[in-house]
Amino acid sequence: MEIFSNMLIYFVIIPILTLGGLALCKNKGIDAIRAVAVTGATALVGLALYLVFYFLRQRHLGVTDDMILTTSVTWYAPLNIKLALGVDGVSVVMILLSAFIVFAGVFASWKMDPLPKQFFLWFFLLSTGVFGFFISVDLFTMFMFYEVALIPMYLLIGVWGSGNKTYSAMKLTLMLMGGSAFLMLGIIGIYFHSTATPGEYTMNLLEIAKNNAIPHNWQMYLFPMTFVGFGVLGAMFPFHTWSPDGHASAPTAVSMLHAGVLMKLGGYGCFRVAIYLMPFAAQQMGWIFLTLTGISIVYGAFSACVQTDLKYINAYSSVSHCGMVLFAILMFNNTAMTGAVLQMLSHGLMTALFFALIGMIYGRTHTRDIREMGGLMHIMPYLGVGYVIAGFASLGLPGLSGFVAEMTIFVGSFEHQDMFHRVLTIAATTSIVITAVYILRVVGKLLYGAVQNEHHRSLTDADATERISTATLIIAVAIIGCFPNFFINIIRDSFNPVVEALTSVM
């Protein structure tokens, strides 16, 4: 089988094998379940690191193809649907991010109760979808994996969540599936306009982009559909309302995966499908979505300022940061788009860190309301320091990932000379200040304020597995902050085809 000689397929096969291994475990055999989950997650991280290494070596050897490791195997011959794989710099980075977060997520849900086996089954099904999405370059398989990644959320939140979980789970699922309804129509439309010669329709992204045959009037219909379809997952205003509720009700590991990886699917899809395939409409209609994402950024940040639930604060902060991703992608230049990917990385790791810490704090204090907590820095210094680091990364302190990402985005955005982009960029920049407000407010109150509850004094600090999970993420955040060039080198060239397509229709 040709497909198995491509290492990318193993990003799907490993989670599926893990699923199989988990299915064989006994319901009560918690040790076996953990062992299988950790093995699977570690294998994924190892493979992802090897992929990065392989990618860099290929680039070093002078391979300048847009996509490497491309394989295409026919799946549904009558409809010319293929199982087409391939990665460029952006997907490599995204795969690395996902692997790290899956790894950290397994440790964050170490003490999962009840039904640990079922939890990890759904968790790895979600991972299968995420990895499958990033390795595919065929619209059909991409869409299929996209939906595979969405549906486990319903049960993960509904069964293991807290608070108003049934409502949140249903709202999240229906809104995301609503987005994918738009997306499916968009994909069908793209498919039937993928080529100039009728009857040879294709779903392969690279071929569609090469054919460049989608008529301009059709682009004007299909672009908003695909963009909104992915934008819902990227928490674009006004389709972001599922995100805060979903985050607040989800268990820790799911929040991590959700904010860390799942929302990235939206941003990635927006540029890979909507903008790459329909550059004309992107140029024409970009301003509408740019305005919406601008609103997301500022509105999300302001909303975070008034929340008192820790998870809601970070959920709205995610809306703001993910808005920044889409905002940067819509700037249509190499610098801003590179910034967008850095922001995805940064936001993914940082938010995962946040949610892991919140989960740990909540597991001890049993409240997430900042009014009922205080002085935690003395009680649990490790978690406190972790929280401060995550906060600094979020508000863009130099040396951590947030700074690099936001800096690149705003420099890229300012490359536009016209009034519209300038004003929007300035408006978006204010979010940095607002972010500082809500982060420092939480840090001041939660960590340094007066102890609100005397029972909290007897709480313990993080244990070994919790330290592994948070330390991994903190180190990753610092690495991006200190060595951004390593990532920028991987990412930068990947945007050339998109930017070329965009400039050619100007």
Added chain:
Amino acid sequence: MDYSQFLMMPQEIGLLVVFLLVFLYDTFMPAKTLKGLPLFATIVFGIFTIFSFCPVNVQEGMAFGEMFESNKATWAMKNILNIGMFIVLLQSIKWANSDFVSVRRGEFYELMLLTLFGMYLMISGRHFLVFVIGLETASLPLATLVAFEKKHYESHEAAAKYVLTAVFSSAIMLLGLSFVYGITGTLYFSEIASSIQGDNSLLLIVALAFLISGVGYKLSLVPFHLWTADVYQGAPTMVTSYLSVISKGSAAFAFFVILVQVFGAAYASIWEWMLYAIIIITITVGNLFAIRQRNLKRFLAFSSISQAGYIMLGVVAANHVGMASMMYYILVYIFSNLAAFGVIAVIERKTGKVTTDDYNGLFKTNPWLAFVMMLAMFSLGGIPPFAGFFSKFFIFLGAAQTHSVAIYVLVFIALVNTIISLYYYLLVVKAMFIRQDECVIPAFKSHWTERAGLWICTLGIIFIGIISCIYASLSSITSSLTEMFAMI
């Protein structure tokens, strides 16, 4: 008479042999051994199902003065129905041996096989006489089957409703056919098609509408659906599952053939618009009513109404991709719906509970049944990687093949409805998995035949989508029907 014509109908003959074997067993075997009749019928039917798959048997051509056609598409469609029928028979073994039913179990199997024979005729008939005989053979015994649970009041009510609507809709359809005969002077599909070329009479449009309503009743399309919920609820669950998939599948295929082959050339634009409106209201009404249902059989009744709307998308496409997608959709739908009905039937037989609230915490007590039900719900809702996703995607692709903006709007409405349907399918999943605080249904062990039926459904739901050769072979079969689509 040329007896070699009978070679055209190996499946019909095979089914008759199965029927006769069951009949002889029922009549001549000693009463003690009658307990084995359900298993005997299932095994014989299973052997027949496997044999009819052998492609050696496919004789293509027309028989009996061009009244009966056999080609690869009819062969494939009959096989799809056979699979469904086999699962239904397998799941009903335990039920058929239960106290109230066992005296009449012979009739149950004989009538089931007879209706299937009627459906075969509907699929293969190329003359309206054959078609109507097939339709009636498929409809009337079903009324007896619906009334099969003699002790239940609802069963009688359902049968009365079913038979009255069946007769009424048949009458309307026959009136439409008499109009067709009056205009063209023939009832052969091909002759009607050639004689109405360029003819644009109002009477024929009325006839077309009558015909659509007659078959629409069989498919329970809105507004001909009013019998559906009551009949599904009142009928024995096995009969309900049979009604909802097999009977529907055969009618959909026959409908496709009639509309495309008879009215395709001259009246395509007219019936396509009629169907267009019917699909929109069918899907929407089915979905909106399903949300409110608490009884799972009624719930699946409305869900199956909306699924029929999706199947009709393949008919509107009126091309070979649409036809292949429709057959594929029916196949997937058979597995998904029979899985759902299988679970409902098992639980109803053991505990008598059929409402959504009763399913609270099912995962805790009966994890395997809850898992199968969840797969069925996901597949019906079109969630990958289960088969329902692929069938939905392909049927949309088939419909959008025609490239008109109106069809895109239709597909969009269908997609929005997918989300609504997902809501109520998830309600069942929620009851089983999330509401774990109360467990109404105690843990129990189901009979091996029921488990076997559910296993077949489960494997089907998981693998039909991933294994692409099933769709590929359906597609190659329908794309070989060049004559049929030549006129459209």
